[in-house]
């Protein structure tokens with residue numbers, strides 16, 4: 643997934659990415675420090691594109707809803723992988739959140755701006771309407 647970010651940033655014409663914000667659902671079990679490490683590995687091999695970039699990680703807790711009685715509960719209230727409902731015991735609830743894995747936004751700058759206005763970087767945000775994976779979709783990174 644971080645490779646997709648790299649390609650996207652390149653397509654935008656960004657020469658330097660400053661900040662990347664990642665939203666990760668608990669169900670992915672991706673540890674923030676592991677993501678941070680993966681990001682640093684990517685940054686090291688990105689020929690300066692992500693050099694000095696900051697990775698922000700937003701963790702989304704798991705919330706599910708029972709298909710039978712409709713009660714909502716978190717992963718900590720259910721035991722086992724099937725997440726049985728604490729109220730009625732029905733397993734495999736509907737997942738409301740926790741499956742997220744997408745890049746919320748990233749900020750960077752373009753080469754053409756450098757040199758023209760020294761001391762006045764123009765941050766660019768590709769968030770709203772920009773590159774963004776479908777939130778309902780989850781892909782392995």
Ligand SMILES: [Zn+2]
Pocket residue numbers: 708709710711712713727728729730731732
């Ligand atoms: Zn229930």
